[in-house]
Amino acid sequence: MKKWQIWSLAMGVLLGISAGVSSAQAESLTSTEHVGRYHLTTVDGWSNDLQSIIWNAQGQYYDLYFLHSADGARNPFGPQGQNWNHTTTKDFVKFTPQNNALKAFGPQKSTSWKSAWTGTVIANQGQIKGVPQGALVSYFSGLSQKDGSQNIWAAWSDDQGKTFTHPLNNGAPVLDHSWTWASPNHSDERDPGVFYWNKKLIMYVAEGSQLGVYQSQDGLKWSKAEAGTTSKIGPADFMRGLDSRDSAPVECPTLKTLTLPNGQSKQVLFYGGKAPHNGQTTGTYYVVGHLNDAGIFQPETDAKRLDQGSDYYGANFSGNSDLKQADSEIISMGWVGNWNYISNGVHSDPAGQSPYAQRLGSYSLARKLQLQSDLTLKQTPIYPIPKKQTETKATVEEPVNDRTGQKKYSIGQDTNGKIWNLFDKPNLGINKFYNLKFKNTQANYQGRIYLHIWQGSDYVKFNYDPSNGAYLVNGESGELKNGFNGQGGADYYANGELGQGRGYFNNSGVSQQSEIQLQVFTDQNSIEIFFPNGQSYTVARFGSAAQQDFKIYTEDPTGANQVLISQADLG
Template sequence: MKTSRFNKTIAVAGAALLACTAFSTFKPFSRAETLTSDEHVQKAHLTTAHGWSNDLQTISWNEEGHYYDIYFLHSADGATNPFGHQGQDWYHTTTSDFVHYTEQSSALAAKGGDDKEGWASAWTGSIVTNTGNIEGVPKGAKVSFFTGLRKSDQKQNIYAAYSSDNGKTFKHVLNDGKPVADINSPHTVAGKHTDFRDSYVFYWNNKLIMYVAEGSDIGVYQSENGISWSKADNQDESKIRSSTFFRGRSWEGNAPVECPVIKTMKMPNGQTKQVLFFGAKDASKGETTGTYYTVGHLDSNGLFVAETDVKRLDQGSDYYGANFTGSDHIDHASASLISFGWVGNWNYSTNGVHSDQKATSPHARRLGSYSSARELKLQNNMTISQTFKIPEASLSNKKNYKGINKNNPKSEKGKEWVDRQDTNGNVYGLYDIPDQPANQYYNLTFSNSKGNYKGRIYFDIWQGADYVRFNYDPTNGLYNVKQTAEELKNGIDGQKGFDYYYNGLLGNGNGYLADSGLANQHKINIKVVTDKNSIEFLFPNGQSYTVARFNSSDKQDFKIFTEDPTNANQVDIEIADMH
């Protein structure tokens, strides 16, 4: 970990920051006790219309409708009991701009198939378009391969169903409603462990390949007809081991791997590579659950071979269950992918979220939001860069402030003010206009008229007594994000969820530490997207950080501060409302 170096240069001790206690206006809301209550609904991002939601299933272009089909996991039992007796199903919506979404409806039933061998809850999977080889399916129909909990024993198995209405629903169950890949089969894991889920299926060499999350491994299977599956490497265990997908790090204590997705991407130099994305964590690096990736190629059996060490796609605490556009044929390369993820963390999102800051209201039952869409590109050095995919038409009420510095701040009083002291001396206010909409886009360009930017940059983003605080040191590229949410107190397990959210992995309210990879810069551009339930930071090299928030207010106070040891720091600010 880089904690010691950070402590010397970024002062993670909370006392100095907590000296600033300015709150945005907070409006109390009604009781959050129904499956359709709107207290925790995003203004400019996808939110479940009902109950609980989490992992994205597939993002696929619909040529007939000229829109993207979006599928995500949904629970009719709500946020306080996402694995309740009604089971999870797949919800479906469509979008053409990743800001506005059509009416949501159930696409894949929570329960179905054979009376004993069928599924009692539908979990993560993927969708392919039948090229004509999937048995019992019309050519061109969309087929879902998904995890299901078997009715008879609650074990994880892989099922399949196809759509006859262009992806709106998947009602035609294959293999007589029984698993197409059975956890107890000698052709899979022979019942040796409990994890057999999150099936990702793609075409390769005129057959189907399926990646399955199996605890500490990713199992790889092949099929000629989509019904009968066997090990892709029949001379070995046919596993992608953690030493491959987590190359460069220790896997100890980090299981399980989840939600594998593999895509082929083309770099600017024309070369193509396979990119394996998956969910995991790395506590030894101070990282909670998140989305990771590694770059490489497929071997002769379709197993992924890493050529790079693993990297985190988003550095934040709340970017999980992500999914991606791109072809279901692995030999079709994409110059870019569109991706977004679930904004949440199992360590607190299901532990009970209130709608009031006194944490006395009933726990919310409707909860589940998603990030902004990002365009991903694989660079020649085999790292992924990201840009926000935000259409200009979704931005309004634009404001521009040029050359804002400590002597000329943008605030209600318009006078120089020192907010607090830090390692390099005074921390000066640059921007503070309270009671702004919670759904905003910020394009911030920091510069120094004498050379490289000196002194730290701070964002303090308040909703009532809740905050997210961002503390970036441009001299070494390190940044710290810490947060608190009163609504997480008095949870189902008492203070457990609040403590995890507040303390992060640094402990004592100090949140998380990350390295932007950007040091000693003359100009620094940071983009920030905020909404009621989320904040996303984006650096110019494409690194992102996403954090959830839980306040039910539509207003926020976004404050910008800086140290200024050379008396030459300034910022240009562009702000717009998102809708």
């Protein structure tokens, strides 16, 4: 759990209040301007990284944990420290009330933590000393009360994972950054990913530009997993195929074993990172391979982004903690955020003049992940079943919009001719699901597809070329203006890694199709787009407006393009 940019409001000066946003609302730790209608959102204050998604067999539900700060979004690393919040769900649609599962401060001032950061929850199979068999144990990073250094601690739960109130090792670290064989830079020691392998506990730890790998027989005493080596995994392995320059730090390592369609199994290493020289901002990556006997990951594929968007980070996963046991599918959720702007001060008005919001922290839709024969992961979103859907067909000659008189209109010209409107409906609800089926009645779909989603004066624009699968996403959010560092957050949101307001370039892998289905989920704080091959793009948004304008455009060089639009309110 690294903060790419941590900005403090040292000046303590709030900007003026714009019309429609009261000081009490904008400054409240429980205000509702930035709360998702059908996405998990922190009950108060600030939240970020997910910790674990654990199946509770006795209760028949999943336990979820995520980082939380009672100091709020203006100072998420303030004096109260970060704790773990906890909720449960049976369907990833409805979530139970949140509670404090792991306190921000440990019991011993000389050896314990003063902020609980990212980690793992794992069930004791009988090896962890001093813990009842079957009880849940949290391994987590944090800051030392003594000197602020990063170390790894552990605590166990006596109430099936609702709280972790029993520190192990007398509240002292089980892994200390200062040990000679631990962190190479003697600073970064965080985000432990813990699992079972060959009857041992294995821990992957984020250590700057590398991953440290450690083993333990009793869960308390840890040593290098592979004797006689550094027992580290470098970017040449976990970022294989990408330019690793300026990519540090790596974060949030998690490993799972997944089954291929042919019955074979592979290990998948997930982690948080960035590849700026590949035009990629922070995100969640994965690489497929296998573990050697010592538990050291051996890559077999290049690294890929799990979600191609700018705002799917601090992700975590369900699945078996014993990596000798394979899962046919697992469930993932990610934090909808990017440290380059979300921690820089977010307003609640598009002019960027209201006081900074105090309540921020939403999560993506849950996604089922399956490993395909080509060693890529397919995602299937889990979402509320709509009570009612409406269907509409639109063509260039017969668009669906609220224009009077001549409905057919163009907004300009691109590579393949004029850009024609297909759908243009203002003042729709913010919490929507769109199932868009694009079709060419003569051949493969010809011409680009454009989605423009407006929330007041904020927007996200999607420009997709079905001939080669490439697409561009850019946007603007006035709520990010006048941040703690001036216009830095707003500029990064608009410019992305391409600069000059161009945002982000990706390739969906979906091309040369006569029919293309896109699923689009919009909520107060996010937009999620899913392609038919299971690829996805998630982007945060920050407007407080309760309505949006949804527009669809296309080039139509053959005169045979059309779209079938199914839409429904969610939440």
